[in-house]
Ligand SMILES: O=C(O)C(=O)C[C@@H](O)[C@H](O)CO
């Protein structure tokens with residue numbers, strides 16, 4: 576079998592889907608994208624196409640290593656996202672050729688269902704109690720929200736109290752009938768991370784995500800020394816070569832690689848296995864589309880340390896497109912009592928509605944995250 580064509584489709588709300596065709600008619604789908612840089616990743620995929628055309632899609636490991644190593648420069652958000660989407664599509668092809676879901680090709684199920692969580696609250700966390708109440712009726716009991724709005728490197732007690740009040744209200748409303756992670760989203764600098772984490776400790780958030788920016792990962796062990804709240808991170812790290820230093824330094828309790836940013840299934844499987852060796856839980860990051868989520872689930876169902884899976888249904892980014900808009904087998908993505916069952920169809924387990932994708936790609940927006948500013952006019956971490 577040979578790869579004959581790669582086609583990228585940028586689609587609302589902010590995703591990009593990749594179709595890889597072969598000379599035997601088997602087609603694989605991937606989701607190579609960096610939110611806000613879809614066109615850049617699209618170009619990176621197109622630059623890899625001349626190498627891939629004519630290759631045997633079954634040789635995923637060789638294609639992965641060659642895409643990673645043969646260009647001399649390697650790693651980073653753009654190249655690893657391009658490789659990620661191509662890798663996902665190659666595993667989709669392999670599964671379809673073998674007539675098996677990817678998890679069967681990776682040694683079979685390690686669990687019968689996977690725990691999911693849902694975002695609440697939006698960019699500027701609000702209406703959280705109402706949103707949790709609604710989603711709780713739908714069976715979710717685990718949530719994630721932004722921990723703060725923009726925050727200065729040094730900020731006021733009022734800002735700290737505002738963040739703590741929001742969390743106190745959640746616990747007052749729901750007690751321990753729900754769990755919630757707080758995403759600091761890189762908005763919090765190290766000086767304020769210590770203050771916030773100390774004040775939030777009594778409310779026992781399930782985890783605090785990106786307590787500081789990924790480039791400040793040396794703070795994870797120091798923060799972990801001062802708090803019992805599990806520290807989670809990973810969406811802005813792109814290969815096992817980045818994660819190895821973080822794992823070895825300690826402090827990380829939950830690793831959150833993004834299957835569409837960190838090299839795809841081939842790489843995230845390795846990251847998951849490395850994390851397990853350090854007793855670190857796996858909770859893949861996935862605020863993206865259905866192909867990315869399907870790839871996450873294929874890794875979750877073969878990874879013992881997988882504990883939680885993010886999904887983007889109802890997320891505040893999905894304006895103009897929702898998770899299942901481009902999926903034919905919507906019923907397979909049903910979440911019951913906060914859990915999802917394995918995707919059992921061959922390949923990634925998602926049947927892409929190609930007509931819908933092509934139609935939607937005709938007017939795909941160039942999504943960009945907002946640029947926030949502090950009161951003094953300096954740019955704020957979003
Ligand atoms: O889902 C998360 O954990 C996020 O932090 C969302 C962020 O990754 C946005 O997708 C960036 O555009």
Ligand SMILES: [Mg+2]
Pocket residue numbers: 758760784785810
């Ligand atoms: Mg996050």
